[in-house]
Amino acid sequence: MSSVVQITGLRKQYNGREVVRGIDLNVSAGRCFGLLGPNGAGKTTTLRLLLGQSPVSGGEIRVFGLPIPQAGRAVRARTGVVPQADNLDPDFTVAENLRVYGRYFGIRLATLATRIAELLAFVGLTERADARIATLSGGMKRRLTIARALINDPELVVLDEPTTGLDPQVRHMIWGRLRDLRQAGKTLLLTTHYMEEAERLCDELVIMDQGRILEQGTPAALIKKHAEPEVIEVRGEEQLARQVLASSGEGRFEVVGDTYYYYTRDARAVVKRLEDMVGLTFLHRPSNLEDVFLKLTGRELRD
Structure with a gap:
């Protein structure tokens, strides 16, 4: 070409x-x-x-x-x-x-x-x-x-x-x-x-x-290379969110403002726990290019 x-x-x-x-x-x-x-x-x-x-x-x-x-x-x-x-x-x-x-x-x-x-x-x-x-x-x-x-x-x-x-x-x-x-x-x-x-x-x-x-x-190759397949975004009671995600095994999590991002290859166990939690709301989604972008460039504000 x-x-x-x-x-x-x-x-x-x-x-x-x-x-x-x-x-x-x-x-x-x-x-x-x-x-x-x-x-x-x-x-x-x-x-x-x-x-x-x-x-x-x-x-x-x-x-x-x-x-x-x-x-x-x-x-x-x-x-x-x-x-x-x-x-x-x-x-x-x-x-x-x-x-x-x-x-x-x-x-x-x-x-x-x-x-x-x-x-x-x-x-x-x-x-x-x-x-x-x-x-x-x-x-x-x-x-x-x-x-x-x-x-x-x-x-x-x-x-x-x-x-x-x-x-x-x-x-x-x-x-x-x-x-x-x-x-x-x-x-x-x-x-x-x-x-x-x-x-x-x-x-x-x-x-x-x-x-x-x-x-x-x-885009697909970069997502596969830099981001785990599944993401859970959690909002709500800070201490509870930290406790649930920190004890969830092999995944990694980041904190941005009032939102916790949990990146994992298998979210089933975490989702099941979150479904029964009072005081937390969550979104379970596939990883995307924005996750890659923020991982590589950081989350701080730019002027």
Whole structure:
């Protein structure tokens, strides 16, 4: 499988502080590749370097086999970008935003009209083609921003936290559209804070922290490697919760605020005990990518 993005030894310094510390990435064509990490991990900086929007301090980036930043213009012509914040032009209608953006790529007006109609249908905004941006909901603006990123029919789509702040219905719709793009052969590279999003969309991902890659693999492989199969979350009387979990055998437990997390390979005995406990409530679930993320990056707050 051919590589769309190849990054070797990438480094970036700001004011003497290294925010990307020698990372290597290889993104295969037609795949969805995720960058996960807490705030300040270096995810967005990596995307900016990849797009030639900021000079590298060390290492090498190639996209479509072309060097960045030297071939930045040629690479951007084949790339669609969904930024963290929607930056639509409020002076234009929905369709006009797409039309103006399409002209930046030199797309002919006849071709552009067809492309705009297809994209508005793709993101469910056909009925809002003539609406002003100020009249759109947050979800509609996000969908339009995604449509705009596709106006040049890109081979690579870069998405920086594409569904942050959206309600579940809009988020699920966007996930469906991103899966459609992958099925159509597009390569997706995204950052996200939503672990469920990464599990659902990513064929492969890296977990970053403090500018370094901590781990890489498929979501399923990372969960199997770093987390026990079953998790019990317990809330309630502190002393009782500690007593039950501490005496439960081979599992491990963590305390976060008022919640106790118990990780185990067989939760049956603990669940049976908890079912008879007064003063405790619990949730028994399979382990997930969030458990891996928190194990690797810690649970402390990040600014």
